[in-house]
Amino acid sequence: MTVKDIDNIILDLDGTVYVDNKIINKSDIEIRRLAKKGKSIYYLTNNTSKNTKHYIRKLNNLNLPVSTNSIISPIHVMIDWIKKNNIKCVYILGVQELIDELKEKTGVANSSKNPELIIVAFDKELTYQKLETACELINNGVPYYLTHIDIFCPTLKGNMPDCGAIGMLIEKTTGKKSINNFGKPSDLMTDYINKIVDKDHNKIVVGDRIHTDIELGKKIGAETVLVCTGEYQNSKNDxxxxxxxxxxxxxxxxxxxx
Structure with a gap:
């Protein structure tokens, strides 16, 4: 197979396509060109600090070809998993727009009263009270899941703490590990991608993180490309x-x- 044979192009966002709202090296021009050639473009992000509607607005504002079906995030994996497992009540450490999307798409309640599980997300609205509530529930035996394992998120101001860092804080505090996560490169994410991306056509995953993007690509049988604009820096990893x-x-x- 040559690169010309690639039909499905799965792109990480933060640190690959852009940082914050800044496109990296005019990647938007090439993405538009390939979309016009009939290539299927998917945007695969672990970032759960924003919901699907936000990503559609952001990518449109950056003049990138996008539809609801072309965005893949742990939110979509969670929606699928919550429905499949008939989950009725969870306690979420996450931003309000994440909570709203889960409620809208699944009907699941967000409550600290008898939740079936706790979901720890990339919570930019995190408070000590939320952490205290989550830890109390975990100490009392409620299982918890991470939306993804990324320790930091790249920004123009430098790296900032992400969901994985919040999860580490909770694990160190309670002594209990999360059950699983919904993001790259988990089996839950792998299974979800295999359902929505055409298995009969060649695909490639492009990203800046070895332990999430590249590992995920290998698990779904895709070609993989690592770029040096985010976590991976060629000069630091010779x-x-x-x-x-x-x-x-x-x-x-x-x-x-x-």
């Missing part, structure tokens, strides 16, 4: 070898080969 993964300085550098 001795690191990633088997069967191409490395490019930027997403644009890779997309120009298709």
């Amino acid at each position: 001795n690191l070898k990633i088997n069967n993964t191409q490395i490019y300085n930027t997403l644009t550098d890779y997309l120009l080969t298709i």
